[in-house]
Amino acid sequence: MEKLFTLNTHSWIEDNPEDKLEKLIDFIIREEPNYFCFQEINQQITSPIVKPDEFYVEAKGNNFPIKADNYALLIAEKLASKGLMYYWSWAVNHVGYGKYDEGVALFSKEKLTDVESILVSQTDDYEDYHTRKVLVGNAGNKSIYSAHFSWWIDDKNEKCFEKEWNIILKNIKARRSLGYQTIIMGDFNNAAHIENEGYQLIKESAPFLKDTFINSKSVVGQYTVLNEIDGWDGNNQSLRIDYVFVDEYVEAYKHMVIFDNVNEEIISDHFGIIIEL
Secondary structure, eight states: OOEEEEEEOOGGGSSSHHHHHHHHHHHHHHHOOSEEEEEEEEEETTSOBOOOOTTBOOOBTOOOOOBTTOHHHHHHHHHHHTTOOOEEEEEEEEEETTTEEEEEEEEESSOEEEEEEEEOSSOOOTTOTTOOEEEEEEETTEEEEEEEOOOSBOTTSOBOHHHHHHHHHHHHHHHHHTTOEEEEEEEOOOOTTSTTSHHHHHHHHOTTEEEHHHHOSEEEOOOSBOSOOTTOTTOOSOBOOEEEEEETTSOOOEEEEESSSSSSOOOSSSOEEEEEO
16 A cells, blocks of 8 residues: 655745644654655745755756755654655745745655656746746656646636646656656646646546546545635635546555545645545
8 A cells, every 4th residue: 555645735825834834744754655745845045055864856957955944854854853764855936925935845755766847837937936847756666746737827818737737748658658657746726627628638638647536446525725725816616626646557545635624634725635545
């Protein structure tokens, strides 16, 4: 049995972030997922640069150093202090809220190799929040992706997600041709119930992947966002925009929404998902 876990953490943007970080750490220690992916992993631009531990794997294409308050670094250190060692990586997307290096992170119990930060947006301007990168690394026979995609159509009325997904799909196919299984997790910013948009595109363009929410033997919970959050201004309904996709031949045993005040207290503006395969 393997466990996967994904969460858009909202990290330092949250109220009482230190308390919520501790709740997140406690959960990881209890569950010990094999792999987990986080989005909106921030560090203050002005924080001092530090040298991460020997389990940190620098992603090809990421040119940002780790700083003292890097949210992923603190997770790795706190887990290590409890004897739980994970290989990990982090890559910057863009400046967040005017004061953070905002990025995505990947953790694995197995050693990470061939880790890269893949530019998927049409812009690579760090100052532009439309800049998006997806982090991927190989662990054993798997390629694991931590993704935070753009919306189907952004605030400039430009069609974004389709272009971003096609870039990642090309990478997925290349790694699959080398014999790697695929696990892609994260905040896709495309709601499952909207026809002819991102979710349908994924299903049609990658029939070799399956959504664990649809294909698990046991499913607990559904939505990962309630009402209005950053990036979904004016939304007044519950949405399923965070996903875990795995290879179609992998048996998905359990899909559970967590940190939703039903299973664990809310610690972010997104709920998390934990999977058993």
